[in-house]
Amino acid sequence: xxxxxxxxxxxxxxxxxxxxxxxxxxxxxxxxxxxxxxxxxxxxxxxxxxxxxxxxxxxxxxxxxxxxxxxxxxxxxxxxxxxxxxxxxxxxxxxxxxxxxxxxxxxxxxxxxxxxxxxxxxxxxxxxxxxxxxxxxxxxxxxxxxxxxxxxxxxxxxxxxxxxxxxxxxxxxxxxxxxxxxxxxxxxxxxxxxxxxxxxxxxxxxxxxxxxxxxxxxxxxxxxxxxxxxxxxxxxxxxxxxxxxxxxxxxxxxxxxxxxxxxxxxxxxxxxxxxxxxxxxxxxxxxxxxxxxxxxxxxxxxxxxxxxxxxxxxxxxxxxxxxxxxxxxxxxxxxxxxxxxxxxxxxxxxxxxxxxxxxxxxxxx
Numbered sequence: 549x550x551x552x553x554x555x556x557x558x559x560x561x562x563x564x565x566x567x568x569x570x571x572x573x574x575x576x577x578x579x580x581x582x583x584x585x586x587x588x589x590x591x592x593x594x595x596x597x598x599x600x601x602x603x604x605x606x607x608x609x610x611x612x613x614x615x616x617x618x619x620x621x622x623x624x625x626x627x628x629x630x631x632x633x634x635x636x637x638x639x640x641x642x643x644x645x646x647x648x649x650x651x652x653x654x655x656x657x658x659x660x661x662x663x664x665x666x667x668x669x670x671x672x673x674x675x676x677x678x679x680x681x682x683x684x685x686x687x688x689x690x691x692x693x694x695x696x697x698x699x700x701x702x703x704x705x706x707x708x709x710x711x712x713x714x715x716x717x718x719x720x721x722x723x724x725x726x727x728x729x730x731x732x733x734x735x736x737x738x739x740x741x742x743x744x745x746x747x748x749x750x751x752x753x754x755x756x757x758x759x760x761x762x763x764x765x766x767x768x769x770x771x772x773x774x775x776x777x778x779x780x781x782x783x784x785x786x787x788x789x790x791x792x793x794x795x796x797x798x799x800x801x802x803x804x805x806x807x808x809x810x811x812x813x814x815x816x817x818x819x820x821x822x823x824x825x826x827x828x829x830x831x832x833x834x835x836x837x838x839x840x841x842x843x844x845x846x847x848x849x850x851x852x853x854x855x856x857x858x859x860x861x862x863x864x865x866x867x868x869x870x871x872x873x874x875x876x877x878x879x880x881x882x883x884x885x886x887x888x889x890x891x892x893x894x895x896x897x898x899x900x901x902x903x904x905x906x907x908x909x910x911x912x913x
Contacts, residue, residue, distance in 0.1 A: 552827050553786035564830050566616055570847035571886075573609035577704065578854045578882050580606030582875045585858045586867075588696035599807040602814050608822065610707055611775040613851075615823045616830070617711060618779020621718050625727065631719045638715040640897040641848075643680075646708055648893045649852040650679045653701050654686045657856050661863055662689035682709040692859045694866075704855040707772070710764055714776045730784040737777035741819070744770035745812045778823040791828060799824040849889025854882035 583590045590596055596604035621638070628634035654675045658665060671687040678685035684705040692698055721727040744767075747753065753767040760766050782789065803821035806814040858878045861869065869877070 550791045551786065552789035552791040552824070553782060553831055555787055565832065566620065566830055567845050567847065569612065569826065569830055570616060570845065571850065571883075573612045574847040574850040574854070574886070575879055575883070576605045576609040577851060578858070578879050579875065580604050580609065581704070581855060581858055582871075582878055585695065585697055585855075585862055586871055586874050598804060599814075602807045602811055603818060610772070611819060611822055612826050613707070614711070614714070614772055614775035615779040615782075615819075615826050617714065618776040618781075619783045619827070620779075621715060622727065622780045622783040625718050625722045631723050634722070635715065635719055637898070638712070641894075642682075642708065642712055642715075644897045645848050645852055645889050645894045646682070646705075647676075647679060648889065649702070649849075650684070650686070650705070651676070653856050654679075657701060657860065658686055658689045658691050661860065662691035663693075665689035665691075682712055684708070692863050695859055695862050697859070700855075700859070702852075702855045704851055710768070710772055713763055714773070718780075727780075730781070733777060733780050733784060737774055737781060740770055740777065741774045741816055744774075745815060748812060748815070774819045775823070778819055782823060782827055789827075791831070796825060796828050844887075844890040844895060846883065846886035846890050848886070848894065850882045850886030852889065853885035854878065857881045857885060 580590055580593055580595075583593045590604050590606065591601065593604045593606075595608065624637060625631075625634045628637065655672075666688045675685055675687060684702070686701045689701075690699055691701055697703065718727065721733075726732050747767060747770060753765075754760075756766045763769070799821035803814075803818045806817040858874075861874060861877055861881075
């Protein structure tokens with residue numbers, strides 16, 4: 549049986565398309581945000597129309613980020629010497645690019661595109677300290693006051709603290725030994741997905757007070773966490789997941805069909821279907837531009853800088869730029885920012901190596 553995720557002996561390399569997929573998803577987010585930041589709504593975005601307004605390109609891009617992350621971060625933990633070694637690698641991956649991007653936004657973008665701002669010295673250490681806690685903080689201002697999304701400096705950063713909390717969760721599961729219990733992660737994913745549906749039926753979106761302030765809006769966890777857990781599940785069950793073209797077609801059809809049948813059904817079906825499509829593409833024998841992506845992972849920087857770049861474009865030219873030109877410039881400049889972020893900042897903090905699939909066995913099933 550051909551496996552969806554080929555297994556290889558530990559220490560050997562299996563080519564994949566993860567870097568290409570992540571960059572494509574970053575650009576998909578740029579595409580989706582173009583509708584919001586230029587037109588003021590993503591309702592007319594093609595994927596949103598295809599999915600009956602329940603999901604759009606931006607949603608899919610972020611979900612795939614978490615799916616891929618769940619897979620690769622699980623692998624990283626199991627191949628790390630210790631939980632400390634694992635967290636050290638995760639900090640080196642997240643923080644340098646994030647701190648550079650938030651600092652540029654706070655002390656370059658805000659002063660240039662705001663007429664009212666807090667110029668007190670205290671904002672410098674306050675901004676840096678808050679963002680060391682991944683708070684996505686910028687000095688108070690009225691930047692981009694005339695844009696459809698006024699006073700929003702970088703709306704894409706919401707996912708970064710959620711991502712880092714997922715890393716902490718993997719470390720906790722690893723230390724407790726639960727990461728090796730495959731059925732536990734499956735049950736956890738089903739519980740989270742089921743809870744989201746129950747909250748939607750009851751029309752409840754709890755905030756949880758101080759807890760929510762620390763870990764992020766709890767309801768959003770029930771939306772995004774299943775994607776990360778599905779990536780973990782794919783890694784844990786990679787020895788048995790079949791790769792079948794008819795399953796790929798069924799996954800795509802079921803995801804779209806569920807969006808038109810019932811939103812609760814869609815919220816249960818969409819993420820698993822998207823996970824299957826993601827890994828089918830990741831380990832496809834078709835590997836376009838593979839040599840280009842051996843030079844670095846440009847997706848993170850592209851994602852970090854795209855939103856402020858799009859805000860700047862609209863603040864500077866507004867509707868004098870046609871919508872297609874706005875999209876092309878947004879993607880081109882965001883990709884350029886991603887290249888610069890990788891070469892100027894990120895690559896100096898991480899050891900770049902091709903993704904490896906481990907042959908290490910998971911016990912305690």
